[in-house]
Amino acid sequence: MKKGELVELTINGYAFEGKGIAKVNTENTENKKFVVFVNGAYPGDKVIAEITKVRKTYAVARVNKLLSFSPHRITPLCKHFGICGGCKQQDLNYEYQLKFKQEQVKDAFERIGAFNYVSVLPIIPSKNVFYYRNKMEFSFSDERWLTESEINSDLEITDKNFSLGLHVPNNFYKVLDVNECYLQSELSNSILNFTRSFFKRKKVLPYSIKNHTGFLRNLVIRQSFHTNDVMVNLVTSNENDQLLIEYTDELKKLFPQITTVVNNISLKKSQVAFGDYEKVFLGSGFIYDKIGDWKFRISSNSFFQTNTLQAETLYNIALEFADLSGNEIVYDLFSGAGTIPIFISKYAKEIFGFESVAPAIDDAVANASLNNVKNFKPIRTDLNKSFIPTLTEQKIPLPDVVITDPPRSGMNHKTIEDILKLSPKKIVYISCNPTTQARDVKLLCKEKYQLTKLQPVDMFPHTYHIECVALLTKIIK
Template identity: 45%
Template sequence: MEKNLREIYGKGDRIELTISDIAEKDQCFGRLGDGAGVLVRGMLAVGDRVLAEVTRVKPTYLEAVTRALLEPSEDRVKPACPVFGVCGGCKWMHVGYEAQLRYKRKKVQDALEHIGGFSDMEVQPVQSAKRALHYRNKVEFSCSSKRYLMPRELDMEVLEKPKDFALGFHAPGNFEKVLDIETCYLATEDMNSALAVTRDFALEKGLSPYAARDHDGFLRNLVLRRSEEHDELMVNIVTSSYDAGLMAEYRDRLLESMPGRNMTIVNNVTARKNTVAVGEREYPVYGDGFIEERLGDLHFRISANSFFQTNTSQAEALYDGIMKMAGLRPDDTVYDLYCGTGTITLYLAERCRRAVGLEVVESSIADARENARRNGIGNATFCQADLKDFHTLLDSLEEFGPPRVVVTDPPRAGMHPKALRTMVRLQPETIVYVSCNPANLARDGKEICGWDYRLEEVRPVDMFPHTSHVETLACFKRTV
């Protein structure tokens, strides 16, 4: 609009509009009858007709918060979770799954067009998940002495649960308060059973919950992991100190409450002043202290603090997509940048002459080498390196020969500019870029194409149903 919107609208104005698109940071977008654009906060779906209140007036658009849903979209469904809208974990559970896939495809398409300038690239349909619920193989619960009260409890004289104990998820934007969760609909049934047993045991024994601000309390976290291949559960209870007798009682309670369940139990202990669920020391309580999982033909040993993709079946789909885009030949050398614990590198190594994984985290490199040993893969090499200094490693990597294929799976912030420039100077025929952030994929993709590459294929994979997150595979081919 040519007119300054501040001349027309003011803070507190009530407006009606229909949501036409999903925006970033839990916002949606719509337009008023006069063409003014509005960013609206609230759990909304494309097609919702809402009453909103203006919270900020910018020269060219408005910001608003939803006050009422006037007419629901056809994309809306009833959320399975009773704490939807309060828990920040599944912000798209009110949207039908097929609609979620459309939204995610459009999110990738829009980023490539508006940020990367790829106006002629048609993004493929999102590869859907086999299960939209109960799909996570790892769930991390926090314990707190400050329970986040549900809206219906605010006026109650007698609360439904103790106010000074919660085991669940942190309330959005609040590092102290935790929403007490009875059932997580992304966790499996046995994970939810272990959660219930742990809560009952903690309350019965009077275990003090952790207070983040005061750095006080015994019970800090409950981290649950599950192997689909072996139907095995890992229970990792994180505490501020070690009590062997108490852990023996906890073990017995779990085994009695979940008879026949194949499980291992560990106790991570930390005195750090943070809410990170990683221990400084680890004590085995029951079993081997690890679980094993399979991806394709590979087997991985997963300890309490190991990294592993949290959606096993979709990880296979993702890695199969990487293999297809890479188009490997038996005599190829492949580089895997930001390789983590080596899962992608080992997938690649089975189909090429040499796979080289590079990663900055020392413990991840150690896990990667152990995974290679356990799977009998001798043609995978792992190097610890900060990828921003990738150019300093090239002489030491000469023995493997130039890579025909490079796979890069950077963190959410995207590739470091120095790493990207070094990668394209290697002139691989094919670059497969694995992204968890469409905006940074578009930004880095534009840079890659400036070095005589073209974007040939884009395929999103839905690793995290009921969230706005989407993993994307992009294939770049050298043009000269």
Template identity: 35%
Template sequence: MSQQKPPVVPGQVIQLKIEGQSHTGDGIGRVNGFAVFVPQAVAGERVEAKVTKVKKTYAHARLQKVIEESPDRAPAPCEVYEACGGCQLQHLSYPAQLRMKRQQVIDSFQRIGGLPDVEVLPVIGMKEPWAYRNKAQVPFGWRKGQVVGGFYAPQSHRIVDIETCLIQHPDNDRVVSVVKKMARELGIPPYREKSHRGCLRHVMARIGVHTGELMVVLITNGRDIPHRKALVEQLRQAFPNLRSVIQNIHTRRTNVILGKENRVLWGQPVIHDYIGPVKFAISPHSFFQVNPVQTEVLYEQVRRYAALTGKETIVDAYCGIGTIGLYLAGDAAKIYGVESVPEAVEDARHNAEMNGIDHAVFETGAAEEVMPRWLKEGIRPDVIIVDPPRKGCAPELLDAAVEMGPRRLVYVSCNPSTLARDAKYLAEKGYITHEVQPVDMFPHTSHVECVTAFEKD
């Protein structure tokens, strides 16, 4: 029997009732039951849209006109919002964004986890959901003979030239503007992806929000930077709080932003910032949460779920530079951190020493391999904390965690889908959760962070 053809074709203009929002923030409407995704359309609206792409089971369309507007729609304050791919939700009021993100978590636990009884608490949002990012990573390129730097348009590598990003710390914006101006004036050629030629690939700016310390990283396709001394001098004059100018050398053909080699052009190899009372050294490669205000909110939720009394042994899996474990160190008897990136482990050890924390141990390796060895050595944690990447935890890691027999496992997640999948797996192993606390770490984007605790049934 032949499969029924989709009821829409590319180029067709259609009217749709938007029934809901996808996990990426797109509005979802239907034509004869066939799903159509419309970016910047809001649930409850009737819209006119032009079909751009048709697949077997769904289509994409571009919003052309809002016929019936939702009260949740808000004017996007960013001048390049429609062209830029950095934010997805500026057209939604902030309360509506938080409701959408909570619904995303609820849907994941119901559909993927098969756990409809888990309570998803209201998302903890920000009082001021702008200018929150402490790190910018901006690609540079050519357009019409001019150096441009900004963010990629959605689903492309076409750079949208930007002077101000409303979710970035203002110093990060100013760094990009100064480097762009100097590249134009001094003739520093940006990188061309197709030919693999040119010098300046990306500019990274990092700001210690609590210390004011600023780092600039110039990511280059090779070791030479034309007019390097003049560029560094201009940055020093423009930013009294500048502490570090670093060249990151990256010659491979890849979408990965940073190469492996760093050269300090001026100043220090690191800057510093605080999470609560704990001080951290931050290098170009350090994973450090980009929203410092909400990081404390997130880590306080971890503290709440860990329910520490000062006597506990904690294992911090995917520990990175030690942020969560060291943040909780004052409430624990012993911290064991494990991380697969050797440089991050060195950073974690340095951060522990810098803060006078002598009861934290950090090891390099895959957590699913290190944790069983720790168990054989007699280490039995009371609490295990996991903060995995978007793909979630490997089953082997969860098996290792369950075998260690903690009374509680606290899971920090940046992806509700893989959190729900792992929640189902843990439930089968005898660890259940009753509630999830989402935290809005990335206002005006479709991302949401969650914290939940799993306990033995």
């Protein structure tokens, strides 16, 4: 196979990150099991695929033409599907989205983790499959992605240098104008469309990551599910108080549901949706939401589980796996705004939350106070280095249980080494990436621990992302 070649393939499997699998007989491999991963294809599809990358034992391709359709395909709800980089599986029956996610967790732990006969508990579906997100990050760009109809039109395109929406896949520069998204609420769509029209009317330029000019970087909308709070966070490259006052005034008139407006100012050249500092133009600069019986303060840059309703399910599983009696010392690594420690606080003696981001520590302190939780102490430390010196300095007792919820990249090897030295009775590992989770669990289970349970939870319908909770128990010799 060569890059650019068109090949006819029958898809008979599905890989992590949403790629159909076709197995091909070829003379170039000894075992005759050359694999092609096809973006945009599902099991049961017959396709003409264009090869985009070739390696010794596999190739990557994209669908050029669908010859026959998988019986699991459905008509996507969103008109932007297939162009924007948001949903990847909206044209796949939700029942089969869950089936494939379950299989992918099992595959990751068998293939990457080298665990034989992994028993994966049935995946827990999301309570909502649309309008489930409490946060959306939209990008401004000075390069708008033109639709096929625009390209083929003879009309002059006058606004191709302004867009607000979502990036198209594999393109850091171009953004598709999105005027409806089914992941957040209809109110979010209205705020998005107003924001675009307001700044186009004011002739304010988007930030260019090529030449580092322009004002507008991101629009971040946060909504609570239990308190009806709404935050609009405009990320810009510098300050312009008068413009932000005008924007806020119009927002208030059109959308009285908005409770706070924040301006994050990012001085970085890279395109990231948070600032070096922020200014508040309406309200407190925070919103509040609940998980279970607990209320949480959420700042513009704090981490909070994106699917609020499903987060309660996830945390209940973590609590069940920890099986606390009320006498345990618990460490929560990557503790963010303190949601997990506060959620489990009734069931543990003491909880120490370790986090590297200063604003998250501030949120955790505020949330502990808000909920009158006395047995949780947030501690700032760098989890990319050994955190054991912090334990020694602050005379923190050793843990009975460690709960860890790292970013998609998983845990640093020094963090893994520290956990093994601390030798807790149980480790509850929450992850949004089963491949890095399987890698880390393999290292943790090398000598002291055994993998006891795996529970996938679907937090992100229509995407290939999977949340999974693993229980590791100490081997008693």
